[in-house]
Amino acid sequence: MAAPSELHWFKSSYSGGSGTECVECAYTGDDTLIRDSKVTGGPVVRLRLDTWRGFTHAIAHDALR
Numbered sequence: 001m002a003a004p005s006e007l008h009w010f011k012s013s014y015s016g017g018s019g020t021e022c023v024e025c026a027y028t029g030d031d032t033l034i035r036d037s038k039v040t041g042g043p044v045v046r047l048r049l050d051t052w053r054g055f056t057h058a059i060a061h062d063a064l065r
Helices: 049-060
Strands: 023-028 031-036 045-048
Antiparallel strands (some): 031 045
16 A cells, blocks of 8 residues: 555545545545544545445435434
């Protein structure tokens, strides 16, 4: 895996404008990395890309209630 600073990190288009509640994601082949945008050197959560897609699909379709 590339070092976290070498990855293309991006924020959700739904992130608030205040910058206090954002997560960032980066894709690495078969994985999605997730981190707190305010603590870029902190912990990173790694999910398989298919797991991440299932999660975001469930959110988009309100299936997590």
